[in-house]
Amino acid sequence: xxxxxxxxxxxxxxxxxxxxxxxxxxxxxxxxxxxxxxxxxxxxxxxxxxxxxxxxxxxxxxxxxxxxxxxxxxxxxxxxxxxxxxxxxxxxxxxxxxxxxxxxxxxxxxxxxxxxxxxxxxxxxxxxxxxxxxxxxxxxxxxxxxxxxxxxxxxxxxxxxxxxxxxxxxxxxxxxxxxxxxxxxxxxxxxxxxxxxxxxxxxxxxxxxxxxxxxxxxxxxxxxxxxxxxxxxxxxxxxxxxxxxxxxxxxxxxxxxxxxxxxxxxxxxxxxxxxxxxxxxxxxxxxxxxxxxxxxxxxxxxxxxxxxxxxxxxxxxxxxxxxxxxxxxxxxxxxxxxxxxxxxxxxxxxxxxxxxxxxxxxxxxxxxxxxxxxxxxxxxxxxxxxxxxxxxxxxxxxxxxxxxxxxxxxxxxxxxxxxxxxxxxxxxxxxxxxxxxxxxxxx
Numbered sequence: 001x002x003x004x005x006x007x008x009x010x011x012x013x014x015x016x017x018x019x020x021x022x023x024x025x026x027x028x029x030x031x032x033x034x035x036x037x038x039x040x041x042x043x044x045x046x047x048x049x050x051x052x053x054x055x056x057x058x059x060x061x062x063x064x065x066x067x068x069x070x071x072x073x074x075x076x077x078x079x080x081x082x083x084x085x086x087x088x089x090x091x092x093x094x095x096x097x098x099x100x101x102x103x104x105x106x107x108x109x110x111x112x113x114x115x116x117x118x119x120x121x122x123x124x125x126x127x128x129x130x131x132x133x134x135x136x137x138x139x140x141x142x143x144x145x146x147x148x149x150x151x152x153x154x155x156x157x158x159x160x161x162x163x164x165x166x167x168x169x170x171x172x173x174x175x176x177x178x179x180x181x182x183x184x185x186x187x188x189x190x191x192x193x194x195x196x197x198x199x200x201x202x203x204x205x206x207x208x209x210x211x212x213x214x215x216x217x218x219x220x221x222x223x224x225x226x227x228x229x230x231x232x233x234x235x236x237x238x239x240x241x242x243x244x245x246x247x248x249x250x251x252x253x254x255x256x257x258x259x260x261x262x263x264x265x266x267x268x269x270x271x272x273x274x275x276x277x278x279x280x281x282x283x284x285x286x287x288x289x290x291x292x293x294x295x296x297x298x299x300x301x302x303x304x305x306x307x308x309x310x311x312x313x314x315x316x317x318x319x320x321x322x323x324x325x326x327x328x329x330x331x332x333x334x335x336x337x338x339x340x341x342x343x344x345x346x347x348x349x350x351x352x353x354x355x356x357x358x359x360x361x362x363x364x365x366x367x368x369x370x371x372x373x374x375x376x377x378x379x380x381x382x383x384x385x386x387x388x389x390x391x392x393x394x395x396x397x398x399x400x401x402x403x404x405x406x407x408x409x410x411x412x413x414x415x416x417x418x419x420x421x422x423x424x425x426x427x428x429x430x431x432x433x434x435x436x437x438x439x440x441x442x443x
Contacts, residue, residue: 005022005027005028007019007022007034007035007040007044008044009044009054010044010045010046010050011046011050012050012051012053012054012057013054013057015040015044015046015050015051015054016054016055016057016058016061016063019034019054019058019063019064020058020061020063023063023074028074029074030074030075031073031074032073032074033071033072033073034055034064034071034072034073034074036071037051037052037055038051055072058072059072059175059176059197060175060176060197061195061197062075062193062194062195062196062197062198063075065199075194088387088391088396088397088398088399089391089396090396091391091392091394091396093394094391094394094395094396095394095395095396095417095422096396097395097396097397097398097413097414097415097417097418097426098396098397098398098412098414099398099414100234100235100374100375100398100412100414101296101414101416102269102292102293102295102296102374102416103349103350103374103416103417106341106346106349106350106416107293107294107295107341108294108295108335108340108341109340110294110295110298110331110335112334113331113332113334113335113338113340114327114331116330116331116334117327117328117330117331117334118327120330121326121327121330126326126327130326132157132314132322132323132324132326133155133156133157133323133329134326134329134330134333136330136333136337137157137302137329137330137332137333138155140333140336140337141155141288141302141304142155142304145286145288145302145304148273148274148276149274149275149276150276150278150286150304151276151278151279151284151304153304153305153306153307153310154304154305154307154310154311155302155303155304155310156302156303156310156313156314156317157300157301157302157303157323157324157329158287158300158301158303158313158317158324159299159300159301159321159324160289160291160299160300160301161263161265161287161289161291161301162188162189162192163299163301164285164287164289164301164303164313165189165192165227165261165263165287166192166196167313167316167317168259168261168285168287168303168305168309168313169193169196169198169225169259169261170196170316171309171312171313171316172224172225172259172283172309172312173196173198173224173225173259175196175197175198176197176198176199177198177199177224177225178198178199178200178201178218178221178222178223178224178225179193179198179199179200179201179223179224179225179226179227180201180202180203180215180218180219180223180225180226180227181193181200181201181202181203181226181227181405182202182203182205182210182227182228182229182233182238183202183203183204183205183404183405183406183407184205184235184236184377184400184403184404184405184407184410185229185233185234185235185403185405186229186234186235186263186403187402187403189227190403190405200405201218201221201223202214202218202405202406202407203215203218203226204407205233205236205238206238207236207237207238207239207369207371208238208239208240208241208243208244209228209233209238209239209240209241209244209245209248210228210240210244210248212244212247212248212251215248215251216251219251219252219254219255219258223258224257224258224259225258225259225260225261226252226258226259226260226261227261227262227263228240228248228260228261228262228263228277229262229263229264229265229266230262230263230264230266230274230275230276231264231266231267231270231272231274231372231373232265232266232269232270232292232372232373232374232375233372233373234265234373234375234403234412235375235377235398235400235402235403235410235412236369236370236375236377237354237369237370237371237372237373237375237376237377238369238371238372239266239270239272239371239372239373240274240275240277241275242275244275245275245276245277248277249277249279249280252277252280252281253280255281256280256281256282257281257282257283258281259281259283259284259309260277260278260281260283260284260285261284261285261287262276262277262278262284262285262286262287263287264286264287264288264289265287265288265289265291265292266292266372266373267288267289267290267292267293268290268292268293268294268341268343268346269292269293269343269346269347269350269373269374270347270350270372270373271344271347271348271351271372272371272372278304282306283305283306283308283309284305284306284309285303285304285305285306285309285310285313286303286304286305287301287302287303288301288302288303288304289301289302290332290335292374293341293343293346294332294335294340294341298328298331298332299324299328300324300328300329300332350373350374350415350416351372353374353415353416353418353423354370354372354373354374354375354376354415355370356418356420356423357370357376357413357415357418357423357426357427358370358376360423360424360426360427361376361378361427361430361431363427364427364428364430364431365431366378366427366430366431366434367379370415374414374415374416375412375413375414375415376412376413376415377400377410377411377412378410378411378412378413378430378434379408379409379410380400380409380410380411380433380434381409381434382409383399383400383401383409383410383411384399385433386411386430386433386434387399387411387433389429389432389433390411390429390430390433393429393432393433394429395426395429395430397411397412397413398411398412398413398414399411400412411434413426413430
């Protein structure tokens, strides 16, 4: 228990900080058991209630987890060690397919839109107390949401999808609550949830979205929220079909108190229509960001939701950043109204690259998933070995550990910058990398 590290402190904050420092420095490893509260209190000469308060703080921050009589231990993936650190070095002269970035050639030029928005800002400076939402942005976004079947409700704007999801979860949940998430799923989200003191409950998925039975089990086990990616699911490319959406809504209808959060980050890069689940639970939010189609540096997402959820998100936002820059909102409006992105052409470009790779892998006997978006997911028997062999072949891919909770190993390949000439050599390299190494015979 703890090895050589000694927890220090007299107050709850000092004790919690001592543990967090050790976790950040690697002196306390994931899974390491902490002393029972009374034992640590006696060692430090403090009241057991002080240690209990320190442990509670650590749980709320996602640093430790408690399993009843089995005690408290460092989380397997504490919030201080993000999944983004699971990176692969790109070999000299190699190609990086690990980032999840869009193709820069398919992104619009931002200078004209930003300059026009700045000129408008010079004419009408934004001041404290002004409406934090651009009226044109709200009008255009609401019309598109209506066309896609998202229920009526107020809108707000946040600094990207992850910012929106964090604010929505904090608006309704308390530390210790469980959140049902896709597995494999978005690595940043899987880091965020324990950082908020919440628990993840994995929900398996296939090409058509979350599995119905898995969702039912998650909600029946006590999950208070569900986060679903409607299209271009990261990392698998899954897209919720109309049939799957009906089945998922039926499950949610039996659990109307579930907080439903839908992430439609694929808007603008996916040809498949969304099939929203919203409308059958009391509290819901539908998040649509502009990052993938217009550029990751445009930190803006539109959030539709029920009145209570949107009001709470707005209220908390007012006490923090206040609002998302109107300069940025107006620039996005110009990008939208001037057709800066040919959404159909972008969706076709990503689809052609993705389908070409999936088909080439199938020809080589390798199963792969990529129904929508810019990523392809390849299940592998040996994740570490596959990644290493691909690096040696000149291809850097994302290890599946960045995206998994309980699902089997895999690797993610971002296809956004692939050319037709890349497909065959990449498929050959993947096919060679995923096959188990031949057994050695010693005689």
